[in-house]
Amino acid sequence: MKKNILLIYVSSMLMLIGGCARNLDLNPLSEGSSENWFKNENEITLALNDLYRSDLWYIESNRLFSTDRYSDDWSQREQLYEWAAGATTGMTGEVINIWQTLYKGVARSNTILYSLDRATDNVSEERLNQLRGEASFFRACFYSYLIFLYGDVPFVTDYITIEQAFELGRTDKNVILKQVYDDFDVAIQYLPTSYGNDLMRVTKGAAYAFKARIAAWMLDYRTCAEAAKACIDLDEYSLHPDYGDLFLSKTHTSPELIFTIPRSLALMNDALASNSFYIRNAGGTAVAQPSWELFCAYTCTDGLPVDESTLYDPQQPFKNRDPRCAATMVEFGTEHLGFIYDPGAEKVLNLTTNKMVTNKDALLNDQFAAYNGMCLKKGVDEEWMDDKKTETGIKLMRYADVLLMYAEAKMELNEIDASVLEAINKVRARAYKVAHTQTGDYPAVTETDQARLRTIIRNERRVELAWENRRWFDLLRWRLAEIALVRPVYCLPVKEGLIANIASGDYFFPKGVLPEIDENGLVDLSPLFATGKIRAVVQRKFDPRQYLFPIPSKEVQINNNIQQNPGY
């Protein structure tokens, strides 16, 4: 009897525990496994899609106007970023983040490229080549940034283990450049020129354009000129008829746009804090503005710089200027976001209520009004205001850039011909909304002297591409940062001084003095500061070591094969 009881109890106990030993072979429930990925077109496409994510384009997308804030186009109260203060080290956040995301892009492109073989049974060779072209394009882009920003870098094109990674040192950037060109050539070979009504993915034209860009960065003007020419010769692109309209968030398609990464508020991908860039009357904070250096770089309508042109009036500085000036910055006395913008007025008109209101965009009323009285206009529209976010896309490459790269490369090669002048003039004429052939309606460029044309082209790039993340790269490759970026950031005086300036007629700029503009188009405002009527808020600094980013300290510290860039 007792035995039976025991048996019953023990067996029921075992049943309670449930004879079911828990299976320990558990696999991810909501993720995929890379072990068996890349076996069909859909899976490869999903992996390629990842390369379009704005996260991987950190350097272009980390903020609105990412790198412009390091340049002389930027004025942000008394704030400077670590790089602009000359304080960059291998521990600087941007240096590390940019490095990490670029290499993530490289690794993901590599993974696709060496995994394509898995799909040979399921995908046609033609289609596979197109996918190969796309992945090659991205790898070339990511390496382009790497060698321009960091110089010689570790070079990986295949699967590597951790042990292999630690054996790597830095590869000569020219060796990598060769691979970049090769990758772009594969992309050029296999990518279509357009996708019709399908998703706008990267194209042959984009591959040419980005090849031209890295060639320009590496001062390989021959390759740059050829690639830019090939892009132009595709006859796929033309300039958007309205310069100002091109940059608005609504403009997703235009024959000028070669490669963009769109943003969308509804799809939860937006750029935050756009309110830093618009007026305080409309609820913005006006933290950052286009600098006076940029403002002074726009030529007058006679094509001459402000220190030479008789059309320039320091008290009415928007008058007679290149139209891109007023398209980039809000002209005083004009309407902007529902208000008349005038940093010198106590009260301004609210166009919605048709009432005069206290002008928060004047230092006369508000200590945090734009320090230099400027206000960004390029790309800014009502859409920015609803929630201080914007869905303005990231325009990575547009045709005007290609035209100017072509002109610059040919100029540097001293092959200045009609095609060079045509390329510049197309860009300039579009600003005046005329055809480049209507040379009487805009200050067409006719200069053929290499040095003088260099000055013109460099300034043209600056004003055409202002606040599009191009200026900082240009200053670095032209080796002009050591001149341009060691000057203070200037702005209007505080309230009491501004009242005095207005009273004495020294508003907007002091009378009788002009900025000095050198042969590189760099603007020196120190003569204005010498009058005591403007203030210098912060001192930019540049150490020539900053022509290259440092290698992130960690990489140097964990791997003896990696040496730091000179000067750091």
Add this chain to the structure above:
Amino acid sequence: MKRKTLHTLCVLILTQLVFAANSYAQPYEQKKLSLKYSSASLKTILNAIEKKAGVVIMFEATDAIKKEKASISVTNQMLSQVLDQLLKPVGMEWAIRGNVIRLYKTKNAKTPPSTPQPAARNTSLTSVPNTDPGPVKGQVTDSTGAPLAGATVYVKGTSIATKTDAQGNFTIPAEKGQVLEISFVGYNNKEVVVREQGQLAIALSVMETSLDQLVVIGYGTQKQRDLTGAVSTVKGEEVSKRNEVLLSTSLQGLAPGVAVTRASSIPGNHATIRVRGITTIGDSDPLILVDGVPVDNIDIVNPNDVENISVLKDAASASIYGARASAGVILITTKKAKNNELNLEYQGNFGITQLTEFPATVDYKRYMEMINEIAWNDGGNQAGAEYGIYSKDFIDSYAANHQSDPDRFPITNWSDIVLKKSAPYTRHGLNLSYGNKAVKSKISLNYEKSDALTDNRSFERITSRMNNDIAINKYLTAEVGASFVHELRENANINPVSIAYKYGPLWTPYWSDGRVSDGRNGANTWARVKYGGYDNGWDDQFLGRIALNFKPVKNLTITGTLAPTIQVHKEKKFNKQVPYYELDNTTSPSGFIDGSLTTSLREARNEVRTMTKQLIANYSLNIVNRHYLTFMAGYEDYYRFTERLGASSDNFLLTDFPYLDRAPLDYMLNTGNASEVAYRSYFGRIAYDFDKKYLIQANLRYDGSSRFHPDYRWASFPSVSLGWVLSEENFFKNLHIGAIDFIKLRGSLGTLGNERIGSYPYQSVLNFSNALFVQGGTVVARTTAAQQSYAIRNISWETTESWNAGLDARFLGDRLSLTVDYYRKNTKDMLLALEIPDYMGYSNPSQNAGLMHTKGWDAQLGWRDKIGDFRYSVSVNMSDYKSVMGNLSGIVYDGDQIIREGSEFNEWYGYVSDGLYQSAHDVDNSPKLSVVVAPGDVKYKDISGPDGVPDGKISPEYDRVLLGGSLPRYLYGGNLNAQYKGFDASLVFQGVGKQTSRITEDMVYQTVAWHTFPDFVDGNYFSQYKTEEQNRNAKYPRLSQLSYQGNNYKMSDFWLFDGSYFRLKNITFGYTLPPTWTDAAKLAHVRIYASATDLFSLSKYPKGWDPEAGSAVAYVSKTWNFGIQVRF
């Protein structure tokens, strides 16, 4: 006779059972006896008299009885004469009732009101002035229900007493309302009020010496005396009387080797618990089991429900939990009902919370002057630019302007606006206990609510627990337990504490007419907190447990346990649009506050289900005399499933409907994912005990985890421990060291495992996301896939081998106790996310990295004693450890800390400062980090360079060094308890003896222009306005945004300071109402109490910073608490 306290010690030595009822015939005092003692203790002689005369002698514990020596030599004398002869010389007298003799001091002889005078010795029982003393019957048992024979039952306030018979039964004449006091040697006294003339059931609990206490260990219990591992125990009452809401914070300072740190007093914030320090970079939370079932968080248990807590610290005691035990194990046993018990207890608390400290900031004028100084410094100190931001005129006229126009010229003290002066806290608890032989039930229900010191933030909790023990038949008993916890955290959408001391004084959150202003350019945290909606979280946690104990034969128990838990977390973040008004526009809002620009809703639902199954067999065997063996074998499996669901929407048109279907269809986002983890384990233990002298125990656990590849999945974790009770040895006894009661030496050796590193680390997981494309002029999203982490295919267990040597000792009659442990741990194949080159394109994967060596000790010293009615105890504990990394195959950088070979775990890593650069010449001729450096900045030492020698530059690669461990050292805690009559008092303190802490940016650094400056910095920084002499003595660098970011606030020893602290954690005073009062109200027990928490601390933290408040969003508060405890 008035008994002074409940706690009179009764010494009862019984040789025969005596029944008061039939002993009237011959008065005991006339009994004749012979005695012969020379210089023996009075106690010894009295004991002998009890034996010979068959009486019970009761006396209050006085020094006289213990210490007094007496000599007596009598032959066949009457007891009364013997007693007189013996007691008169020591100033004592005696009285007798039946066979019970009570002793008292002569001095007090006139006071005992109802005590018969010596003259009335012969007064018989019948003359006691009871109106109708009917017979009261009852039975006295122990807590298991076993009868106690020979227990004394005494009617309080009279001299009536009797003893229980062999079945524990007694009969005593007592009337309703009188109090019976029942005492039995080795058990705690108990008082029972006579309510009805029926059968009373009285259960006595064992009065434990500290060595007899049962300690809960892994899958079993053991007497303290027999422990061979390092186990710290905390009694339930120690945590419950702290009156804190959370169990985690109640543990602070109570046990050696158990470090409890809290980052803030924000209600509902869990504290972090570390057992013997940090062992791994990932999850160092100890494994927590409630009644044997693993749970995620210790705070799932209400402090009032805790019976006791065991912390298994060394490998030998913890290795039975192998897989997850490397960070220590905390076993919580919850309260159960006792036999013969029926009571209902209510506890109510009311508390007030106030800030301990808060940092001060500079005034409006200094704020403007200091902002100007920053601008001047960063602008290059150009002459004439000293008033770069605020003109002199503006500053000078500000105060006057403020008087006339406070809206345009505000002077705002943000901490006054944002922080409340006090916040309430309430708590109610109900406990119902019922027990008979078959069923014992305990049910508790608690409700707590505490408000934060900021608006719209509170924590509310309901905890309930039920424990049932059911005896089904002779073979089978069942334990059925369940607990349900509901927590609600109500939060404003933003925590405003940081702004309270960061925001500058020149902005106002509201105009003088009450309208919301734009604050600082639209940043108005106050308005967001007040009107911006909420971010609330609900947690429902259910724990169930059914255990069947089957005893087929004597000494064998088979236990099957099934324990499911279900946790549901719900989150609702409703961010409401908050409009603001311009000063001169009273009619319509001018815009919306930053962060509250649109109305949006985000909801999340997370569900975690776990199932623990156990089958355990326990067998004990007494082979031959003095040889005891116990065996335990078990199987356990555990499964955990997590599923997360999220949905959000934006741009609501209405701000009153926090539901997703009120949202526009675009701007909607859904998310969801899931993961699962499982373990399977086999384990066993053999313990052998020879003559209570030699103890040996061996454990083995074999564990498999789903986190690893099948080839690297299983590991075994053995341990062995030895104990030698030195004081049981004859040679030791022969030494006659009277002061030493007990000494035990312990030693253990074992291994533990750790595998907490994400769910699928060995698999190459593809993570899905979205990218945007343009298609036909519109933007569309497409799914993307990418492998983001590198898979380490052969990743496997981290194992910690450790040995522990310990000593347990008791001295001076169990009054002084000491426990000391020294241990070493060697962690092998440590799971660390070693840095891999970033150019691999993956985040750092966890790897089996290498070695870590830890040495540490912990100690506890306790003293308890009583002086008359005054009982008190003191206990202090301290612990320390240091972990040094051995051969790692890499480095881990963790912010400003590092883990690398030779470093401590999480050691500070940075530059070595060399004061401040004093002049331009100094700057030009010294190594520096970058061109940003100027006089007044922190100067660093050039330690090395690429070639191994100083290279004239400061660089992060070559000039950063180890700056000392960041973890706290010499953690200590202690408590004092005292009781006198109905009064009780306790005090708990706690602290850190040594810690290298950093002055955080929040404390010292004005991050952006509208932030103000800490008061303690003003006057102590390097400045162009100061003399060279003053600057040489400056404590802080010059004011500069550029240099702060670019140079001065880089990690260096410049900002390190001694972060040790002492904190008075808790003081409690309580008063238990006399039973005569409570009985009048038909209550069994009433205690009222008041306590204060975190009243006082000492530290070197910058003025206003609490040593425990680590960050800018936290504060630490003190609490005043009042409560009542009523048992019906």
